[in-house]
Amino acid sequence: MARSTPEIPNASMADIAFLLLTFFLVTTTIPNNKGLSIALPPPPEANPPDDVKIQERNMFKIQINSSDALLIEGEPREDIRTLKDEIKAFVLNNGKDPSSSDNPEKAIVSFKTDRGTSHKRFIELLDIVQAAYYDIYAEQAGVTNQEFRDAASDLSIPKNKAIYEKGRAGIPLNISIADPTKVGN
Amino acid sequence: MAKFKKKTNVKQDIPTSSMPDVVFMLLFFFMVTTEMRKTSLEVKQQIPKATQLRKLMRKSLVANLYVGEPTKVQQYGKEPKIQADDLFIDTKDIIRWVNEQKAKLDEVERDQLTVSLKVDKDAKRGLIADIETELRKANARKLLYSTLEESDRN
Numbered sequence: 001m002a003r004s005t006p007e008i009p010n011a012s013m014a015d016i017a018f019l020l021l022t023f024f025l026v027t028t029t030i031p032n033n034k035g036l037s038i039a040l041p042p043p044p045e046a047n048p049p050d051d052v053k054i055q056e057r058n059m060f061k062i063q064i065n066s067s068d069a070l071l072i073e074g075e076p077r078e079d080i081r082t083l084k085d086e087i088k089a090f091v092l093n094n095g096k097d098p099s100s101s102d103n104p105e106k107a108i109v110s111f112k113t114d115r116g117t118s119h120k121r122f123i124e125l126l127d128i129v130q131a132a133y134y135d136i137y138a139e140q141a142g143v144t145n146q147e148f149r150d151a152a153s154d155l156s157i158p159k160n161k162a163i164y165e166k167g168r169a170g171i172p173l174n175i176s177i178a179d180p181t182k183v184g185n
Numbered sequence: 186m187a188k189f190k191k192k193t194n195v196k197q198d199i200p201t202s203s204m205p206d207v208v209f210m211l212l213f214f215f216m217v218t219t220e221m222r223k224t225s226l227e228v229k230q231q232i233p234k235a236t237q238l239r240k241l242m243r244k245s246l247v248a249n250l251y252v253g254e255p256t257k258v259q260q261y262g263k264e265p266k267i268q269a270d271d272l273f274i275d276t277k278d279i280i281r282w283v284n285e286q287k288a289k290l291d292e293v294e295r296d297q298l299t300v301s302l303k304v305d306k307d308a309k310r311g312l313i314a315d316i317e318t319e320l321r322k323a324n325a326r327k328l329l330y331s332t333l334e335e336s337d338r339n
Binding site for chain 1 (some may be wrong): 200204205208209211212215216219220232233234235236237238239240241242244247253299300304305306307308309310311313314317318320321322324326327329330331332333334
């Protein structure tokens with residue numbers, strides 16, 4: 001005697017799954033928690049007007065005007081491909097070249113923008129400066145640039161913290177971002 | 186004339202029995218990798234690209250500020266605006282906004298708040314610098330310029 005076996009109809013399963021898939025596709029965004037991380041200086045009032053004189057040789061000046069043109073160490077510049085290596089050489093000069101920095105602790109990369117400078121240009125330059133510093137840190141810690149940044153992202157793991165501290169030893173991330181000038185808006 | 190018509194025994198159907206499995210796999214992928222959009226964006230967001238990215242590990246410690254030209258130009262004009270959660274705020278409201286964000290966190294974690302600035306690439310430095318000044322006043326000094334990943338230039 002033929003007995004009918006109980007079965008759940010599964011022809012519509014694909015349809016249901018497609019429906020759910022479409023729902024998730026439409027309602028969700030891929031999270032982007034990545035970016036260039038910086039630490040802001042303390043609030044303006046808390047800082048007494050400092051009389052600390054920074055020697056000219058310890059400053060690497062990057063100026064961007066309202067039409068996104070560059071002035072690096074006082075010289076107009078278009079090609080920025082060699083900039084990363086210049087900053088690395090500047091930070092790691094250790095007094096060799098009398099016109100460059102005394103030591104990495106005193107070396108400061110100074111940014112000056114205009115109110116009309118576009119965010120895109122600013123990020124482009126900040127990226128190059130950070131690349132120079134992270135390269136230095138990574139080399140000192142004996143890892144690659146990517147590995148160093150991954151370690152720096154999560155300092156709760158002791159191994160990462162060790163890499164981070166080894167890389168940063170003696171070389172602070174001295175990036176100064178000055179208040180913008182008011183030419184363009 | 187030769188006969189071209191061949192007799193074939195090959196079935197021409199695409200097997201569809203595995204389709205639900207494939208679709209479910211896709212479904213699970215999207216369910217796991219994505220998160221719900223909490224705020225609807227009212228500003229243009231073309232995020233600039235950079236190479237030296239760092240990742241924020243703890244999402245609960247991140248507060249987002251969106252800056253860009255409003256999408257409804259007719260209503261709000263062309264000047265870039267700051268959007269926090271679901272509304273536009275002024276630079277002078279930022280201190281209050283930061284304090285609200287800090288109040289949501291545990292007391293021990295309040296100084297670890299990171300502000301993620303999602304800025305349209307055409308926005309100007311002037312506005313961003315104003316935001317930074319306010320953030321300094323509000324003592325929220327961990328800042329992240331949100332960027333997309335770019336493959337290395339060299």
